[in-house]
Amino acid sequence: MLSEHILDVNEANFQDEVILRSHEVPVLVDFWAPWCGPCKVLGPLLERLAIEAGGGFKLARVNVDENPNLSIRFGVRGIPAVKAFRNGEVRAEFVGAQPEPMVRRFLSNLVPAQQDRDMEEARTLLATRHWQGAENAFRWVLEGEESNSAAALGLVHSLLMQGRGRDALTILKDFPPGAEWTKALGLRPLAEELSAIENGGEPSSEGTPLEAALSQAMRLFGRGNVPAAMDGLLDILRQDKHFRKDLPKRILLAIFTLLGDDDPLTREYRNELASVLF
8 A cells, every 4th residue: 555545445345435435535536457558657647646635535446357347337438547536426537548737637626725625624613613723724724815705704703703803803904805895894893892892991980871781792792691792782772773873783783694594593683683673
């Protein structure tokens, strides 16, 4: 075995090592035979690229003489035949000993770039609410591509859910252009109010009770008590639907964006908000 990323497969283990494994990582299947001259050219190239990719894809070698049923099953009529599997299905293929530039182009369309893998990891951490880990992962992506607006939005999301409005606001003030800009704009009211609390903002002795209630709601959110913060914002709206130019409503909408449409809190408090406003 040249590498942990290269393996010989047969009819007995094809289902596990190719079909099932391709749900985790792309699997490149090389159908070859010992007597095939072009196979002896392409095979070492594929092995070298698999080692170079470092796990970006798995290379599975199938000896067609020893596994004729696999050749029939996947319509192999000439060798070497290379078939790329993702999510259990053949997604791309070619026949013959192609030159290295062509094989590299073929792989570039199959194997996600490192940055794509980093973004996927960051999104997974965000979805599972590992806020600190997501923050670190999104920062890593942005180090390589400052203009990545999806990563910037993910970073803002992870910061706000840690109650760090000041850091989130810094990013929002210089947010890169992109499809996520509108969502980012909607998060700014929450970031600004959290930032004010972090900067020592407290209601003055002359402040109104509603100002004090808003400050308290932001402190609760910053401590991670999201339901209590939303209760406080709704209480303000019950007393003044347009307090500070609809600020409590805009903050609630920002929180809904952070939680996501499928979160039970979003569904519950969105209904509460509708009943208060209408």
